[in-house]
Amino acid sequence: MSDTLTDYTSENFPKGVLSVCSHFQVNHNQAHAIDVKLTVPFPCQGELDDIAKLLADTLQQAISFSLELSVSAVRASSLSGSQANIKNIIAIASGKGGVGKSTTAVNLAYALMAEGAKVGILDADIYGPSIPTLLGLKEAKPSSEDGKLMNPLVANGLSAMSIGFLVDKNDATVWRGPMASGAFNQLLNETAWPELDYLLIDMPPGTGDIQLTLAQKVPVAAAVIVTTPQDIALIDAAKGVAMFDKVKVPVLGIIENMSYHLCENCGHKSHIFGEAGGVKMAESKQTSLLGQLPLDINIRQDADFGHSELIENSTGDIACLYRRIARNIAGQLFLQLDNASPLTPTVEYED
Structure with a gap:
């Protein structure tokens, strides 16, 4: 054995x-x-x-x-109070909108839970928060026991916080950059997070000042980039990798979403948005391709109605894809960044 x-x-x-x-x-x-x-x-x-x-x-x-x-923090954190309950913060980012980043982030959170981890999700997309819809919590509002810290909303065991729980999403679109950054910091620091192995941050799309500010102010352990195989999406995704490099946040790898469409009748695989774009980008940026996800109507329908295949059928084909990617994210976080990793070189000193 x-x-x-x-x-x-x-x-x-x-x-x-x-x-x-x-x-x-x-x-x-x-x-x-x-x-x-x-x-x-x-x-x-x-x-x-x-x-x-x-x-x-x-x-x-x-x-x-x-x-x-037994998950350990791979990066020293300046968070205090209930925020100290968070071991590892992972940013889920994309260079552009429309690539399915938020849907991927939610399903990855559920996938990590299916693999045994304690997980939370924080919606940093101040201008277009979609986490409340994806979790089936559009009308929900957080409570507070002490008037200082908000209790996160819980969906199927997943702890979540979003500006969408607090204000009308149309109001958030008129905020200036400093207001948006300040609101995000409040969401992180004024939420009574339970003990979490991983907190996933659904980052706003793009690589502007807000994204840089968030990446610099939050003790992010690592980042994951979501892209589609299209050339235009890959160009923007490469900018996302460069942004995290600039603020010294390791990029664990690339997730290629809408990688292919599988015909329901004959099983033929069609690469509607291009083929192997994520593979080539991972190679050029010297990072990992964490996984490829199909263009599937069930994923879209689940997202619209606040459902997830991971909750309905954690051993289904789609669920298994997400769980494999979630394992790759957690595994590579440990292997690449934890001192206990078997890949960490042993330093020997001679007298």
Whole structure:
């Protein structure tokens, strides 16, 4: 068993599964099944379930993995009070609007939860907040127990805060830059966040002053860029990568949304907006392609009605795509930036 977990390698386990585990225990129960208990530093339940199926076929014995998640902060944070409950802040950004960034951010948040993490989402798109609609909370308003901190709204276990919960979305469109930045800082710092492994920030599209200010003032651990395969979208996405480079925020990788359309009748894959654009961009920017998502009417319909495939069917085809990308984000955050990563070089000193 331990040999298999040591030898198994993937993008998120480049040195084997056990190289990232702080605890490993194998139990044989009375039903002659094997339960493997692991303590892991990032959510990876889906991948370990796949490994369990492979082992079960090989050993002809039922095998399950029980995970305890032990996520650490990869960046020192200046947040205090309830904000100190947030371990890692990840910015979900795009160079331009209309690429499905907010829908992707919400589904990734649900996907991280499906993998076992405690997650929140903060809507930084002050001018066009869409998180309330995507979560089915359009008419909801936050409460406050002490008159100082707002309680986040909760949708299916996901803690959320958005300017859309506080003011009419049409009012936000007339704000000047400093007002928008100030409002966002209040949303972050005056929300009573519960303990979170990850807080996803749905960034406003573009690379202007507001985006730079947010990236500089918030202790963002890393960023993810959402794009479509179109050339015009890729040009703007490249500007997004450059913006985060400028403010010294690591970019974990690229998500190519609306990558292809799969025909419901024959299964033919059509690349309506171009092909392999995200792949080429990831290579040119020396970052990872975290995943490709299809142009699918179910995703659009779920978004319009505040639903998510991750909640309705966490093992469906679309849900599995999001969960794989979520694992890649969490895994690469640990592997690239955490000192406990097996990829972190060991420094030896000689007398």
